[in-house]
Amino acid sequence: MEKHRIKDGVWEIPTSAKKGMRVPARLYSSDKLIKSLDQGVYEQVTNVACLPGIVGHALCMPDGHWGYGFPIGGVAAFSTDDGVISPGGIGFDINCGMRLIRTNLVEDEIRPKLPQLLDRLFNYVPAGVGVKGPLTLSKPEFNKVLEQGAGWCLKNGYASEADIDRLEARGCIEWADPDTISDKVVQRGRDQLGTLGSGNHYLEVEVVRPENVFDQRIAERLGINLPNQIVVLIHCGSRGCGHQTATEYLQVFTKAHKKYGIEVNDRELACAPFKSQEGQAYFRAMACAANNAFANRQFIVHNVRRAFVEVFGKSEAELGLQTVYDVAHNIAKVERYKIDGREQEVIVHRKGATRSFGPHAPDLPSSYRDIGQPVFVGGSMQTGSYLLVGTQLAMEETYGSTLHGSGRTMSRIKAKKSVRGEDLLKQMKEQGIVVRAASMRGLAEEAGFAYKQIDDVIGAVDSIGISRKVAKLVPIGNIKG
């Protein structure tokens, strides 16, 4: 497909590339990464560019890969006046996201107790196929989770004010309305709070080695202030609650296409006008699922703290188990940007893309206002993850968005054929990574070689400037579903 390089790291696909494109598409990448970009990404990002009411450009981040509907790594903004909202631009796992916890522990202190810690974490954070959490909530109580998000955890003793202050949107999207979700959503979600899920979801104990700190000043502001400091990174989402919400509204929107005269190139791009009854209902239902995800990650953090306190015999305060930040990478938000020379209100869709607000942007905790929003990017379980911060350039070019992961390059089937879970477990042990996994087959599917090199992908975003790298986090303990 036709594309032009418009500056280092950014390629544009003009509207002439496909019939029906309303705006050009832009690929954020690098000379190396663009060569191996899935053909499916070109197809999908240009399909997004055809959707009604899209403004600016349809974007794909450097970790972009073939999804359905939107590419993974897809970002698009639609006018709230005459644009659409699309569940396919958000993903089935609504508010899948990342939470980073810092500690006062360093690698030498944790190593002797690491197996014991991992056992306790594996016990307290249920992971794997169809697992249930420790709570079964009544429908009225679950509705409170959907309305209040992490605020529900605060009221029930599973969060502190300091946690809430450091979550995207303070862990609660206020327009959530439980009347917009079905009984099935409630039934599927009400006993899953505090569960990790499976696939690429994980809870990792990681170390920040001195040579992996790229911006000491910002790292210190984020609480990363000890050589070989231990942090905990959690990657998971809204579980069955979000998956069921997306499934049901995809069908609602498909049926509403005729009513609104909408045609899409892929059924997964089903959408409805943002201001329509269906669009507004989904927007409120999506917020319910997003709040469930904020509560889910917070409840997991509560249980992570219990595990650390019990294993190390010290208080939470002594262990310094503080939230650094929590950010969504599958969500749609109403935001304002200067587009084509004028400020506009848009509904920004981020599917496998992280918000990357620069310094002084709205919704940043006061303590981070001058440094920008923390961004967490998960790599494979063998290579590590990155801590970055958002930039002004992201506000100007990418609707305050950046990448979310390293992106798979090998299918799950091929990965399973290439390595046995038991052998991978042994390899990881030799690398110094202690693993507790619900499934050996599931573990093999997540082998490091099945993913792009995260250092390449992070190098690309750092050099383009839509987020800046602060530190690399190297895994030493991993809980997998």
Place this chain on the structure above:
Amino acid sequence: MDSGSIGERNQVAGKRQFEFIDDIATADAAYHAYGDSLSELLENAALGLFATMADIKQIKPLTRRQVSVKGDDREELLYNWLAELVYLKDLHAELYSRTEVTIAASRPLELTATLHGCPITELTGHTSCDVKAVTYHRLAIEESDEGLTATIVLDL
């Protein structure tokens, strides 16, 4: 049909039930399900769904459930059937290795089915990856001399 390369397959008495497709959903799972009739196709589609989540040979028929599902056309019935099974998996924390599907009505299409399976707690060490949802991506049922073939992509 752009089927991609074929991965794991399952067949009984030389008859194909489902096959995973390797390269149309890198981060997720895609498969073909086969059947001489729509009901057989739906049974094999269910088998492929549960084979994504666990070693189906280990799912013993300990529990039994009845379900009915409607759809405006064959694809919609297939989608709604698999989506219902994903829902039941979470609701009951069970996986199913055998389903008996009867097409109960033709307009709109309706199926009734009996599910045989076991609690997920019985499957320690035999599960793999959870299925979050069924997608519409490339969802299709095609008919040939060899019978019906469905293409299904799951979100993992």
